[in-house]
Amino acid sequence: MRPKRLNLLTALAAILLILPASKASEPDVSTPDALKIDRGRLILETGSFLAPAWNSTAWKTVVETARPVPVDGDPKTAEPMDAADNARMRFGLHPAPFPNGDLPMGLRPAWSKDGRKAGLQIDCLICHGGSIGGQSYVGLGNTTLDFQQFLNAMTRADSRRPPLLTFNLNSGRGTVNAGQLAIVLFSLRNPDLSLRQFPLNLGANLPEQDVPAWWTLKKKSTLYLDARTDGDSARSIMQFYLGELSENQFSAYEPAFADLLAYVKSLEAPKYPFPVDESKALAGKAVFEKNCSECHGTYGPDGTYPDLLVPLNRIGTDRARAEGVSGRSIDHYNATWFGQVHPVDKSLEPGYKAPPLDGVWATAPYLHNGSVPTLYALLKSDARPDRFLRQPSTSFEHYDRQNVGWKVRIPESVPEKPSGDPFLSRSLFDSSRYGLGNKGHTFGDKLSESERMAVIEYLKTL
Template structure:
């Protein structure tokens, strides 16, 4: 009876796309993608209406008084808007300001905006993210005094107020995109995307932290997300921010039509080049070590480079498991997606969970600290030498400093946690364990590998 139950459970999981119960790496097959015009994709990214409700412009300017609009020069009503927001005209002749994709997928680095670089300074800690009380107050004020503005803002305000209490991180610098998606789908009908103030799915109380991966890696990958469970049409995943304010799937179809252009733009992005001098003889030695010790998972580089697209089982990689295990402990969110509008039509997408993580390409790894999927390791040196990883560490978010010699953030090892600016690896989902492969290398070999990684 027990064996029969195990067999039935395994078959059921496979039927819903759940894979990864073996100990061997799994190769991810490629999927056909829709590609359009990269120039149009950029325009839609920084001017587009994929989030169609937001804050009235006059109120937005009252709250955002200090920002550098020159980081992303734009024209028209977006000329003096922070890069992480898009200004949009309303049907009543007004203007609203809505968050755009660059909230998570761009970051100022040495005075320049790097589009595609994950925002390692993002802040979802208490008092810094969406504030439910503020949204309620703004909602009442607009409704009573500016009814036309309220109509354009009410969806954004209502959704934000509903999800705000649960969208909170313990530490600054981690992204809560997975948790945000789970909160949004819990309130939306999978076929129509219509919103319900009352959740239709049980909440997942595990808030999973991630470090936003760089966009320029996407063109090499056959699946999206750290656990490689985003299969099929990438455009369907790229438009997920539309779930924040969409009225129904009719609106979502319109947004979906722009996704081939957006994906083409993301495919056009290249990793930033390391700006300082590289010790070429040392890098050449590092390449030899890398190709012997690392390339089987992370691929080779250069004109004839190849990326294997492998999923590495959790038992092998040994990094924090909360991200992938939550797909099994709370399967209602995966099941929602796999029976939703996203899986319909001639370019469907599907979620296929796996007990482990993708070994990612490493292009531009010098600029993408912190490391591991949850951003728990501050530098490449610590990534390759686990004995040096700090249990608690902090960095300066106001005046960030980057270590170009051994790439990563300039950080301070702390003796205790407590502040939201201190990364605490004791917290669930925040562990810095795993990826111990560099421990087998000598100090000289690690130094050489790091020098080589600067060339990617």
Template sequence: MQFTPALESNMRHGNSLITLCLMVVLAILLAACESREQTDAVSYSPVGPVPAAPQRPGDPRKGYEALLNAPYITCGIPDSAYKQTASPPRASSLIPGRSGRNAELPYALTAYTTPQGVELVVNNCLSCHAGFFDGKLVIGLGNENLDFTEDYAAAAESAGAYVEDEAEAAEWRRWADRIRAMAPHMITDTVGANPAINTTLVLMAHRDPKTLAWSQEPLIELPSKTVAPVSVPPWWRMAKKNALFYNTEGRGDLARAMMVGAILCADDVNTVKRIDAYAPDIHAYLASIKPPPWPFRLDPKLAEQGRAVFERTCSGCHGTYGEHPSYPNLVLGLNEIGTDPVLAQNAAGGASDRFIRWFNRSYYGELARAAPAPGYIAPPLDGIWITAPYLHNGSVPTVEALLDSSKRSKYWTRSYESSAADYDPVGLGWRYTGLAQGKAGASDSKARKKIYDTTLPGHSNAGHVFGDSLNAEERKAVLEYLKTL
């Protein structure tokens, strides 16, 4: 260690106490600098197997209760304004296990009373992580019918007209400010595409990583307004995966990593700590969810033939199933998988380094860490039949097209009714129509929003051509086997 002349003089003249104090201060400063350098260093994860990390134990029953009733999102519209603007909920949108005001609200909304006594209606995780099949709500199924093609800032602002007093106005303003900040960065090209990644990055940019305090002006550069679309993965994969998200960005303590969803409204660390107290319970519940069984006719003999083909050609990446399942948690590099690279490149190519630093310096990063890999994980295939559309960007409407790239359409559209009649039990996915041209040929704006254009950045349906090596009979057998998972 190099000493200053003043410090050397103190040492020579026997000022040992002063010298000792100065040395301690220097050591603390050096340690702080080294700590800051380590915290700010961005490291990416390699492709290949994702190692397991220790997880905090949780109670699935308490997790279900918290998921349905706890206000982990702490800003929203005042209940008085909600009652003036909302339609009565359909019976199918009410779910058991909810209490008090929550029992009267649709599954995607939760009642919350602020410390100031203002009653709010706030969103919850089921907004994106629950979907319908044939009129029945499936918790944990990604909602592929959400419409983010509009700018929602105007709707949030208009809700203020129904606010009744000053305290409610302050809460409405807090919520509307966040919607206004996110809105320009969450507009998708197609109904069903999810902008969750972009919205999270915007919220990070407006918050101090240490205090989580909200800033009206961004503290770091905002992400691009061009949304790389994401298909919402089912929650039941949580039981097998060692990391979160398609690029395995969420590492370490997964309960803490998934808590970043509370960033919309959590304006201080104490709020997040209260959520963290039951986050392991929610994680345990998510890992306990089982996918719904195949609801149509099944050919057991053909499925058994498909199992043999699957285990020979697909299990190395997607694992095995049955009494003794295995899952490799394997990330494939972009050149190997060949699917649209935009999402992975944005995260692990330097464009998102400032957001990785933000996360790792924050309360979230104390137990979890952001460390994306330059590729995509081959997911578990439990319940794959109900998780259409496919690939990380939802660019392929059926498993049949996923296993035969010659059947993929450059432009396509589908209905968004989620009924059994809309489902294709042969191709495994929602019935769709291939189109000769993109949005320019649409009859109206509503139809235009439902056209998936694979030529747009982030929307490509290329890659994952491993099924092309199968013959028609093998492919048919694999499709039958996948219905059993």
């Protein structure tokens, strides 16, 4: 324990929270956006809102005890590597691109309410921080995370038994059921946010999903795939804190989350790091504008974004995310503090918002459930594997520059032999699982092979 340092950090966290909170009643229009954005960045990188979930030593224990990752898929050929690298790889975590002590991105110090007991807690970046080619990015969805295995390992490191969940958090690496997690937290609150002893039956059944890139949010008027939540709803991004916070705390922290949202909307997509065939990309731009811009917009200095919700029947992708949300769960959300300013829109037809494609080279696998490993397969639906094994990391050795996305291995037997090591068995993406269907979005099927390759070349430049 280093009490002095902890007190200082606690004080800093408190200042960060009080600073914006004091301006809650009247939004300060004279505050330069840059200041807001910078406060949002600080809150995201250092703010601590929840009590510790684990002891301060839990991650260190995980590092010391994690089994070696079978890098090339064979448990016998595990390569020796640095213990921290091994633990990060096993659970799909990434080094933080900002100072974060010895902790991976997504884990941070936390303190009990009275500030006396220090420990660890997760933050937004466990899901919303990723890496590609050895470079970490805030806002790149984490496509390697095995959330359930990670939580279990941390809890065991504290010599506690992992709790049993009433729903599937994730059936494999890379997808995560953030939606149903939020529903469960809401079911344990009354409309006035007081805690319930027994959960409400909200009737929703949301599936696990791929985490979207944050840098596309600035173009969208709404949050989330189903387009039902206003894009300025800071309250909506506070849902995970329902595990602990009271309505008063939510109100006090709201301005901090408005700043955090401003920071999210300031993020830019990383540029494609390999050479691009300019003339092919130019030809692809024309094909794109003819076949894709209606939904995905145009790019460059005077780019446009149509902000379209595409009904399920037209898009044809997996229906579970759109249909798994229930009228009852929306009504309940809207009856609480969360829905007061920006109620969730119940009237919309179920569908998915066509996302902006900025930085799409970095966000494979594709579609909202990560069911399609490359852009090529996205634009040629019969080339999509129904089952594939994810790569152990997001290193460029696994990157497919030709088809743009991840080189995946196709498991030989169906079902794949259950392996003793969950790292391998949980690398399997199986499109027959709930919510993970890989059908639909067939707009690329009618393109000729050369048109398709040209569009892919163009997509590298966005």
